[in-house]
Amino acid sequence: MVEESLPNDYDWFIDQIAGHHPSVIKNGKREIGILKNRNDPSIILKPKQSGGRGECEVSVYSLLSAGRTASLRNGQKVSSNSTTSGKNKWFDWEHAREEDIQGLAKITAKFHGLQTLRVDGEDHEFMVLTDMTSPYTRPAILDIKVGKRTYDPLADREKQEKEVSKYPALEIIGFRLLGYKVHRSNNQIESKDKEWGKSYDETNVEKGLYEFFSARSVEDTKEVVSQSIVQIDRVTEWFAAQRSFHFFASSLLFVYEMDETKLPNISVSMIDFSHVFPAEGHPDENYEHGLIHLRERLQSLLSRD
Numbered sequence: 609m610v611e612e613s614l615p616n617d618y619d620w621f622i623d624q625i626a627g628h629h630p631s632v633i634k635n636g637k638r639e640i641g642i643l644k645n646r647n648d649p650s651i652i653l654k655p656k657q658s659g660g661r662g663e664c665e666v667s668v669y670s671l672l673s674a675g676r677t678a679s680l681r682n683g684q685k686v687s688s689n690s691t692t693s694g695k696n697k698w699f700d701w702e703h704a705r706e707e708d709i710q711g712l713a714k715i716t717a718k719f720h721g722l723q724t725l726r727v728d729g730e731d732h733e734f735m736v737l738t739d740m741t742s743p744y745t746r747p748a749i750l751d752i753k754v755g756k757r758t759y760d761p762l763a764d765r766e767k768q769e770k771e772v773s774k775y776p777a778l779e780i781i782g783f784r785l786l787g788y789k790v791h792r793s794n795n796q797i798e799s800k801d802k803e804w805g806k807s808y809d810e811t812n813v814e815k816g817l818y819e820f821f822s823a824r825s826v827e828d829t830k831e832v833v834s835q836s837i838v839q840i841d842r843v844t845e846w847f848a849a850q851r852s853f854h855f856f857a858s859s860l861l862f863v864y865e866m867d868e869t870k871l872p873n874i875s876v877s878m879i880d881f882s883h884v885f886p887a888e889g890h891p892d893e894n895y896e897h898g899l900i901h902l903r904e905r906l907q908s909l910l911s912r913d
């Protein structure tokens with residue numbers, strides 16, 4: 609019998625959309641998902657993934673919080689590898705430009721360091737991150753994976769084929785809806801998962817977008833969509849200038865307020881940095897393709913009656 613327990617004062621994060629989740633059982637054990645500390649609603653604790661994925665994500669978040677010089681000075685291993693191909697390629701971020709680091713820090717969650725917690729009888733390391741949903745009374749939350757290619761440059765043939773066959777429409781659409789949660793007024797949470805996202809293709813993905821962005825009220829939809837476009841443009845502006853990072857299988861997290869006595873106040877943040885590679889001076893055309901297409905699809909919602 610596998611012990612199932614969380615430390616005192618911790619709960620699973622109810623507003624987690626995608627990623628590793630305790631509802632998934634692998635080899636008789638539940639996956640470790642994101643935790644909330646009851647005493648600090650402003651943060652989440654995201655489990656550090658095993659191997660290169662976890663190292664990569666921690667290296668990126670550390671770079672953003674400490675700044676490149678400080679991270680290197682503190683002797684942290686600011687590096688990343690991929691285990692997908694069996695090769696071990698470690699990156700330092702010494703060629704990452706300071707302005708790119710500072711710009712990325714503005715469009716993602718703040719990293720507050722690592723914390724070890726005992727979950728289900730084993731110690732696990734967690735990344736403490738600002739919870740981007742915490743400023744909202746009743747959030748509506750959508751996760752969109754951005755980029756027409758979701759495998760990294762070290763992925764072997766099997767991984768490449770798995771990723772491509774997962775959602776063939778990605779090549780055209782450039783992004784994938786991973787799911788959403790909407791807090792309705794009667795304490796009900798409406799949830800959609802990745803199968804919902806995959807049910808849309810290049811012919812009708814606007815329908816899925818509309819379902820999420822019209823959740824507050826049909827009258828507010830244009831406001832919510834227009835604000836989302838403004839936020840996407842902030843991200844696009846950073847990508848147009850930055851030459852330090854290439855992102856694979858990374859997401860944009862959209863959050864807005866469902867409480868109609870308040871403004872929608874949409875926020876858009878980059879999340880999931882488990883496959884980030886040095887750009888070596890080249891723009892991230894893969895991610896930018898996704899951003900352009902997402903913007904176009906959202907723009908088309910504005911011309912609906």
Ligand SMILES: Nc1ncnc2c1ncn2[C@@H]1O[C@H](COP(=O)(O)OP(=O)(O)OP(=O)(O)O)[C@@H](O)[C@H]1O
Pocket residue numbers: 623624625626627628642652654657717737738739740741751859861879880881882
């Ligand atoms: N800073 C954050 N604030 C609020 N929610 C977040 C934050 N970071 C992640 N999440 C939530 O957690 C979910 C999973 O995050 P993420 O994709 O980073 O996890 P993962 O386990 O690395 O995923 P994958 O297995 O796809 O690589 C997101 O869909 C989002 O709902």
Ligand SMILES: O=P(O)(O)O[C@@H]1[C@H](O)[C@H](O)[C@@H](OP(=O)(O)O)[C@H](OP(=O)(O)O)[C@H]1O
Pocket residue numbers: 626627661692774786802857882
């Ligand atoms: O382990 P990696 O290299 O990071 O690769 C995958 C990636 O992170 C995806 O986000 C994930 O889920 P989705 O594509 O469903 O979002 C996928 O799950 P899968 O193996 O269940 O397809 C992972 O294999």
